Amino acid sequence: xKKESGKTGKVLVLVSGGIDSAVLVSELSGQYESVIPFYIxxxxxxxxxxxxxxxxxxxxxxxxxxxxxxxxxxxLRDVYPSHWSLTGKKIPSFDSEDAAVYLPxxxxxxxxxxxxxxxxxxxxxxxxxxxxxxxxxxxxxxxxRTLETALSEGLHSPLTVITPYAQLSKRExxxxxxxxxxxxxxxxxxxxxxxxxxxCNKCAERMRAFQAAGLSDPTKYRSVSRLKGKSHV
Numbered sequence: 001x002k003k004e005s006g007k008t009g010k011v012l013v014l015v016s017g018g019i020d021s022a023v024l025v026s027e028l029s030g031q032y033e034s035v036i037p038f039y040i041x042x043x044x045x046x047x048x049x050x051x052x053x054x055x056x057x058x059x060x061x062x063x064x065x066x067x068x069x070x071x072x073x074x075x076l077r078d079v080y081p082s083h084w085s086l087t088g089k090k091i092p093s094f095d096s097e098d099a100a101v102y103l104p105x106x107x108x109x110x111x112x113x114x115x116x117x118x119x120x121x122x123x124x125x126x127x128x129x130x131x132x133x134x135x136x137x138x139x140x141x142x143x144x145r146t147l148e149t150a151l152s153e154g155l156h157s158p159l160t161v162i163t164p165y166a167q168l169s170k171r172e173x174x175x176x177x178x179x180x181x182x183x184x185x186x187x188x189x190x191x192x193x194x195x196x197x198x199x200c201n202k203c204a205e206r207m208r209a210f211q212a213a214g215l216s217d218p219t220k221y222r223s224v225s226r227l228k229g230k231s232h233v
Contacts, residue, residue: 010034011125011162012118014110015069017050017186018202019209020129020165022057023177027164028127029065036067036123040110042076045088046189053186053194060181074113080104091190092201094225098135101189101201107138111147111161119157127162132169141166170205171212183218192222199225 011032015021016039029035037058041047051071058069077086084090085103092100107128114126130139137143141163148161165173174182187206188196196203198221207227210217 007031007033008125010036010121010123011127012036012038012114012121012123013127014114014129015039015054017052017054017057018129019170019177019182019185019187019206020131020173022054022182022185023173023180024127024129024164025058025066026061026177026180029061029063032125033065034067035065036121037069038114038117039069039071040113041071041073042085042109044076044085044189046186046191049188049191049194050186053184057181057184060184070117072113072117074109076109085189088190094199094201094204096201098201098205102136105138107136107143108147111151115151115155115159118159119151119155124158125160125162127164129165129173130163131165131173132167169212170209174209174213174215178213178215183220187219196221198223 008031011028011034013021013025013028013035015025015037025035025037037054039051039054055069058066080086083103084092111126111128118124118126128144144161144163148159152159186196187202188200189202190197190200196206196219203221204225204227206219207217210219211227
């Protein structure tokens, strides 16, 4: 296939239903010949709703450069069966710290499976929408570079993990994607039907981001809690 002027080859983008990866897919579609939205289903309680909104969002921003959504299964129930992400019990609350939503080994799991798929499909680039200030050990520049080297060596295939938003806050990503259909993105870890609950840690993060960006929040929350303290996004 003949390359468009100024465009790189293929990139696999790790997607959820959230704002960061949604904006990333759109932006990279202007930089790469082919953008492959790649969703890994781990068995988390919110995934059915998340996928519903992700599919709607991708349909809305459809373009020649954006490939069909690829959904891959990698169940984690046998790894941490009692974790809140799988049981739906004791979901991190609205006022909880960022660390409360840590999913052990999340990026290791995502990148390992994505890398195998990418290598088999001849895709060199894997993109993650990780943000500045992410507190988790599998989200540091050292982690990404080290794993990139290990995966490339182990698969005998050149792989490059890119993190275009690593120096951006969620507010800044929101501002970059302000013209996109962000009402079709989904961030909640305790959905009520197809709606955001308005009471969990991730709903609070979403509300703060829109507030910090000075943008009207188009999200439909089942209930709305009052934000406390200064925004850190």
